[in-house]
Every structure is written in C-alpha cells, then in structure tokens.
Amino acid sequence: MTPGIPARLLIVSDAWLPQVNGVVRTLTQVVNLLREGGDTVEVIGPDRFRNMAMPGYAEIRLALAPKRRLVQLIDQFHPDAVHIATEGPLGWAARALCLKRGWRFTTSFHTRFPDYLHARTRVPRSWSWAVMRRFHAASAAVLVATPSLAAEMKQRGFANLTSWSRGVDTERFHPRTAPGPGTDHEDPFAGLPRPVFLYAGRVAVEKNIAAFLELDLPGSKAVVGEGPQRAALQARYPTARYTGRLDNGHLAAAYAGADVFVFPSRTDTFGLVLLEALASGTPVAAFPVTGPIDVIAPAPEKVGALDEDLRIACLGALEADRAACRRHAETWSWAACAARFRDTLTPARA
Known part of the structure; x- marks a missing residue:
C-alpha cells in the first residue's frame, strides 16, 4: 500500500475477540496501530456469524457456512487490500471469493495445525501440510514470524514467504x-x-x-x-x-x-x-x-x-x-510490526 495515504484494509481471521491467544494479541495490536495511523481497518471474525466451538477448545469458535454473510460484509466494506490471517472456515471462504473475483490477497502463517492435528488425532502430518500449502499457494505474500520458520516452510514447498516479526508492550510488562x-x-x-x-x-x-x-x-x-x-x-x-x-x-x-x-x-x-x-x-x-x-x-x-x-x-x-x-x-516493537504488516499488503484490484 502507498505509504502515507490512508487505505481501507480488510483482515479476515478465524481467530478474533473474545478469543485470547497469540494470533488475536498480534492482530489487535496491529489493527489499533493502523487505525491510529489513519487507515480504516475492518476485521471479520467468527463473532459475526453463527458459530460452534472447536472440538477440544471451547473458547475457539468456528463460523458455520459463512460464505453468503462474508460476501455481504466484504462488499459493504469495499476494501483496498485483503489479508487472510487463518486457514479456518472464514479463511477458506475469503480465499475462494478473492480467487473468484481475481483479487490479490496476502496470508499469514501463525499455527502449525498439522502438528496439533497429529498430536490429537494421529492424522499424518504430510496430509495436513499439503492442505496448508494449497491454501497459501495463491497468496501474493505469506507472512511468517521468524527466519527459522521461513526456512522450514521453504523446505516444505511454500513460496512467496516474507518476514513479519512481533512486538511486546513494554509498558504493560515491566x-x-x-x-x-x-x-x-x-x-x-x-x-x-x-x-x-x-x-x-x-x-x-x-x-x-x-x-x-x-x-x-x-x-x-x-x-x-x-x-x-x-x-x-x-x-x-x-x-x-x-x-x-x-x-x-x-x-x-x-x-x-x-x-x-x-x-x-x-x-x-x-x-x-x-x-x-x-x-x-x-x-x-x-x-x-x-x-x-x-x-x-x-x-x-x-x-x-x-x-x-x-x-x-x-x-x-x-x-x-x-x-x-x-x-x-525493548528491541522488539509493535510499531515496527504494524508498519511491516502494512508494507506487505498489496492492492486487491489491479
């Protein structure tokens, strides 16, 4: 996105308030800072849909049949850029809509779902990693938090990887x-x-x-x-x-x-x-x-x-x-994290 020019930024995430986890903490920090910088930011999470608890995690809600409602929300917002933060029902629905319309979008990799799924169900990791590769393959940029994670994902066949580090609230934690x-x-x-x-x-x-x-x-x-x-x-x-x-x-x-x-x-x-x-x-x-x-x-x-x-x-x-x-x-800054996130975004429409 053009530096210094406010934009309408859409984030679609299956992890959002009132959930409490690292993904939500990261997104809330970034969203608040982007808004302070003048951008109009819309987050579409499972709280805006009929939803159900994720098996084994009552605090994590999954949107049910979100396609129609999601299309309405996106069209009402009319975003300049789209970021899909997670690979859940909302993430897949947003991905499908962007591909159908020929919109460019970015994604981020937050969670090793293949490892988590294997730990709970013994589903082969190779199957889940194949699904994850397919999800992110259409992304203009896949945001990853660390160099070691980027190296691992590259070995697993992921492309278009770009760095996006994290920060810490040094006023709260002291x-x-x-x-x-x-x-x-x-x-x-x-x-x-x-x-x-x-x-x-x-x-x-x-x-x-x-x-x-x-x-x-x-x-x-x-x-x-x-x-x-x-x-x-x-x-x-x-x-x-x-x-x-x-x-x-x-x-x-x-x-x-x-x-x-x-x-x-x-x-x-x-x-x-x-x-x-x-x-x-x-x-x-x-x-x-x-x-x-x-x-x-x-x-x-x-x-x-x-x-x-x-x-x-x-x-x-x-x-x-x-x-x-x-x-x-003190060398890790949320401000730098938010700025880097914005820099990776790409206009949805050519």
Missing part, C-alpha cells in the same frame, strides 16, 4: 510490576520455595507442558493459564501451583515475580510469551526450536538458555542478567 513490599500487585507465588519456574499460556497438549512439570528442579513450578489439559496436569503433577487465567496487572506480576520462564513447546511459530517474560526481566528456558532460537539466541547478552535437555536450560537460565532481558525485549 520489572516494576514484580510483587513485593510497597506494590499493589498480589504475589501469585507467595509461600513457594525459590526459585520459581513459570509456564504461562494455553494449557493444552501441544504446548508440551508435561515436559516441564516432569523436571527435577529446585524450588517450585507454577502454571498460569487455562485450557483443556489443566485438570489432567493438575491431577498428575499436584505439587505445582496452578493459578488459572490471570488478567491485567496480575499476569504482568506473575511474569516479573518468577525466576525463570519455561517455554516447553516445540510447535509454536513464535511465542509472544517469550517477549512478555523478557520485558518483565525474567530469563527464558526452552528447547532450541523455532521461536526460542529466533528470540533468545540472537541476544547480545545472556537472556536465557536453550538446550535439548530442558532441565539444563532451566538451571542455565538462572544465571542470566535480568536487566539484559529487559534491554533485549
């Missing part, structure tokens, strides 16, 4: 939000032996949280978040502290109050929680996989530890400089 004397934040880890190793995020099988809870570590383990696996994990690992979902300053206080943030996932495409922890001054322990190797490894100072032995990573992260964690997080 070392000053740590609980303690003279603060307004309740300590979610009060009474726990130190050090406290924290996981925060969706509590689901694909997040590999059991790999963290099984570790023999000093101090205590804590899990912040909700999801379909919480009850099973709480029954199996009762010594960990489970806080459930935390909002507003309570989540920020949890990040800042932990000694190490543990990211056990092997399937995330980025992991915004990595930046949120670092912005809070908390070092990260993770496997050396996409996301952590793009956020932690390039840091000029020690802000965490990556190892195929997650216990070694956890203990190594204790040695990181918390001030260095904050400095590294």
Whole structure:
C-alpha cells in the first residue's frame, strides 16, 4: 500500500475477540496501530456469524457456512487490500471469493495445525501440510514470524514467504510490576520455595507442558493459564501451583515475580510469551526450536538458555542478567510490526 495515504484494509481471521491467544494479541495490536495511523481497518471474525466451538477448545469458535454473510460484509466494506490471517472456515471462504473475483490477497502463517492435528488425532502430518500449502499457494505474500520458520516452510514447498516479526508492550510488562513490599500487585507465588519456574499460556497438549512439570528442579513450578489439559496436569503433577487465567496487572506480576520462564513447546511459530517474560526481566528456558532460537539466541547478552535437555536450560537460565532481558525485549516493537504488516499488503484490484 502507498505509504502515507490512508487505505481501507480488510483482515479476515478465524481467530478474533473474545478469543485470547497469540494470533488475536498480534492482530489487535496491529489493527489499533493502523487505525491510529489513519487507515480504516475492518476485521471479520467468527463473532459475526453463527458459530460452534472447536472440538477440544471451547473458547475457539468456528463460523458455520459463512460464505453468503462474508460476501455481504466484504462488499459493504469495499476494501483496498485483503489479508487472510487463518486457514479456518472464514479463511477458506475469503480465499475462494478473492480467487473468484481475481483479487490479490496476502496470508499469514501463525499455527502449525498439522502438528496439533497429529498430536490429537494421529492424522499424518504430510496430509495436513499439503492442505496448508494449497491454501497459501495463491497468496501474493505469506507472512511468517521468524527466519527459522521461513526456512522450514521453504523446505516444505511454500513460496512467496516474507518476514513479519512481533512486538511486546513494554509498558504493560515491566520489572516494576514484580510483587513485593510497597506494590499493589498480589504475589501469585507467595509461600513457594525459590526459585520459581513459570509456564504461562494455553494449557493444552501441544504446548508440551508435561515436559516441564516432569523436571527435577529446585524450588517450585507454577502454571498460569487455562485450557483443556489443566485438570489432567493438575491431577498428575499436584505439587505445582496452578493459578488459572490471570488478567491485567496480575499476569504482568506473575511474569516479573518468577525466576525463570519455561517455554516447553516445540510447535509454536513464535511465542509472544517469550517477549512478555523478557520485558518483565525474567530469563527464558526452552528447547532450541523455532521461536526460542529466533528470540533468545540472537541476544547480545545472556537472556536465557536453550538446550535439548530442558532441565539444563532451566538451571542455565538462572544465571542470566535480568536487566539484559529487559534491554533485549525493548528491541522488539509493535510499531515496527504494524508498519511491516502494512508494507506487505498489496492492492486487491489491479
């Protein structure tokens, strides 16, 4: 799109408010900044259709037979550019409409659905990756969050890949939000032996949280978040502290109050929680996989530890400089993320 000239930008996403996840957080930040910059931005999500809960994830809604309603909404908005953020029912319907009309559009790759589907149903990954390649093949540009993810997708046969990194709210997530004397934040880890190793995020099988809870570590383990696996994990690992979902300053206080943030996932495409922890001054322990190797490894100072032995990573992260964690997080900007997103858009009509 032309820099400095306001445009009508349409984003179609199967992940949207009131859902709480990395895709929604990214899109809401980008949409708000684009609107502040003068663009008119419309987001079409499942909340505007008859919808049903995704099996296994009651908080994720899927639009039912969205084609007719979607066409009406798009025609009412008359977009200059179209971005399709997800590969769900709305994404496929928007893709079909754009192809039928000869409109150009961009897409983004947020979630390794083939890995998630395989973990739950054992459907062969090769089948799902073929579907994903078909979805994105018609896109003028496929936005990916990290260099390592782009390299993997290129090997899998994806084309037209372009970088689109992420940011963090350094005002919301800050070392000053740590609980303690003279603060307004309740300590979610009060009474726990130190050090406290924290996981925060969706509590689901694909997040590999059991790999963290099984570790023999000093101090205590804590899990912040909700999801379909919480009850099973709480029954199996009762010594960990489970806080459930935390909002507003309570989540920020949890990040800042932990000694190490543990990211056990092997399937995330980025992991915004990595930046949120670092912005809070908390070092990260993770496997050396996409996301952590793009956020932690390039840091000029020690802000965490990556190892195929997650216990070694956890203990190594204790040695990181918390001030260095904050400095590294400050190099990731939502403003730059929004600007890059806009730069990748292409006019829908020739």
